[in-house]
Amino acid sequence: MINVAILGLGKIGSGVAELIEKNKAIICREIQDRINIKYILDLRDLTGTPYESCAVHDIGTISSDPEVDIVCEMMGGTKPAFEYSLECLRAGKNVITSNKEVVASFGNLLCDAARDNNVRYMYEASVGGGIPLIRTVKTAFAGVEIKEINGVLNGTTNYILTQMVNNNKTLDDALKEAQALGYAEADPSADLNADDSCRKICILAALCFGRLVPTSLVSCKGINEIKLTDTEIAAKFGAAIKLVASAKMHELGKLDIRVSPCLVTKNNPIRNVDDVYNAVNIIADLVGDVTLLGRGAGKFPTAGAVLSDIIDVAKYVGNTQPTQELMECANEDEVCDEFTTNCKYYAAVKQDAQKIKSDFSGAEILYSDGQLTAFICPDISRQTFYYILEAGGYDVLSSFRAI
């Protein structure tokens, strides 16, 4: 019998509990054992709910019970989620989380604690909801060198941007709609200012490149600065403006990691990811790229990701768990400066293609209609790109980083 404890009976926690009950037969067949929710820790009194008999309020009840094999931390926030997770790992429990804030802030410490205690700390649900990103990076790309990863990792902002492009809505109107539909929180600031995407790309980059970058070192811009004209111009040549989180290892061993509104060109596989869907494109040396696309949030998609971790861990209960991968913290020297590090930049200007080609070496013209020319510079720093635009007297109608 595998005994599970759930910390926090919110949207995800209750999704996990329901999924375990509904899919019990499938899960038991898969893990070749029975599964039971022994405890649910919540601040609320759960009297009258189906979980009345397993409600607890003290983490010590869970961490000290030798029968508990797996603890699912679905609390949100770092306090007390981090301390509770650490306590459970140290007590020899496997811990599974959907909490991106805890993983991005303390993943290194929790992975260390898991390895020290021969258990595992699993976080598939912390990034990309129902999209199996963590597992794919860990397994499918295990033997190759990942070069770059670009993703639309926040469903709320992607929904807003889709509405702006497809239905000509303003950001404010689209936001109100997203809130009415339950996609955006009452306080949508972590979505809009890109904190949410930032935490997720830090977690993915830690897996891809072996370095957990503190979110404070990541250059982060939200969608607030996008105007309707920006999306209209991009649509002229089949491109889109999306909030893209990117991480790339540069030759010097420094990590270029950033989140910003970004021009996504027509042929990029994440171009067509609309509404609340998320998508991530992973590019590896020699073997090429893979894109994963799906529901990046929501009760059951995220609970399904937690369940995949539960099954993975449950298969090894009673035997040795596979060795926990570690996350090493990156320091400031290991992170690129976003102003001076080359990437792709895009601008739509009033000047003609001829002038652009002579001012920007290697510029690729995306569109030109006499009124407006859109182009991408494939390998230039932000500093240099905007310096040339200014020095050249360009009338800039729209400009962003590009992928």
Added chain:
Amino acid sequence: MINVAILGLGKIGSGVAELIEKNKAIICREIQDRINIKYILDLRDLTGTPYESCAVHDIGTISSDPEVDIVCEMMGGTKPAFEYSLECLRAGKNVITSNKEVVASFGNLLCDAARDNNVRYMYEASVGGGIPLIRTVKTAFAGVEIKEINGVLNGTTNYILTQMVNNNKTLDDALKEAQALGYAEADPSADLNADDSCRKICILAALCFGRLVPTSLVSCKGINEIKLTDTEIAAKFGAAIKLVASAKMHELGKLDIRVSPCLVTKNNPIRNVDDVYNAVNIIADLVGDVTLLGRGAGKFPTAGAVLSDIIDVAKYVGNTQPTQELMECANEDEVCDEFTTNCKYYAAVKQDAQKIKSDFSGAEILYSDGQLTAFICPDISRQTFYYILEAGGYDVLSSFRAI
């Protein structure tokens, strides 16, 4: 030290050998051990190649060597690939394959042999090249019920269809181009008549639904019957005609499995998969859908998939390998009749929307311009759909299954 033997030094086999040499440091870090290619079995004399010293011509040398841990069967065809694989599994070697023909024809026997001998039979590379489909179905969806899977699984035909739609080429011209570019074989019949897609969907369905359907029981149509006008009509409303392989479990426990040209509507995530790319959309109960997209073939993408299996297996060498999943063969009674089983059908006709709506209950009009009306019937059998079209005196301009 993990010792690997490679059977067949063709495109994939040499890709695996090169990838192991190039990425040795990454692989060793990942498996916490050294890795060595001990044997390469090939009909040819490998004198003068880098593999001269490990060339062998007799499978017995490999199967009888207790030092060999992993055998990579990259031969193609079933004879002698199946016998060699079985011999190696019975000798206690883990076997990894990229050979879809062997897995689709004998996967059940080889999985049985692996389990009986406490080793594993792995086939990530047999479907979708560099796209981690097998692993995702096995792990990410382990605890949920998969409802349906639809995929563009053949890069050659997808390239041809993309050329027909985007560049108005005929099938014949596009095929010649695909051959010139090395995408299509000199004899492209297994691609064109959909045998290749059929083998792949049988393998995926075996994992999703636990039943390996013999390819002879699958209704299979190739792209030969698609005309330029079909793709032109679909483009009018943003849809595409693709060669789609589908598997779906029906309520009665029967599996609906088919491969055919198919209308893929604008919002379907596999709509935008062009050229030699493959894409698969997996729909599961409660947790929603996930789409995976990438290079479905090619030397290094496929070799990368083999390498991910090598690493997975290598981690357990010296310990107990995880239990091999089995494949049970489906018999005729467990497979739906494609004529009488409901799915979605599409037609573009000269008649107007009014007549369609009264003849087909639940019909969804996709497009109508006075000359032509395009519609989808969401839940109807092939038999009934075409009967109504004929009985109603419809002028059918184009018609296919739809997703």
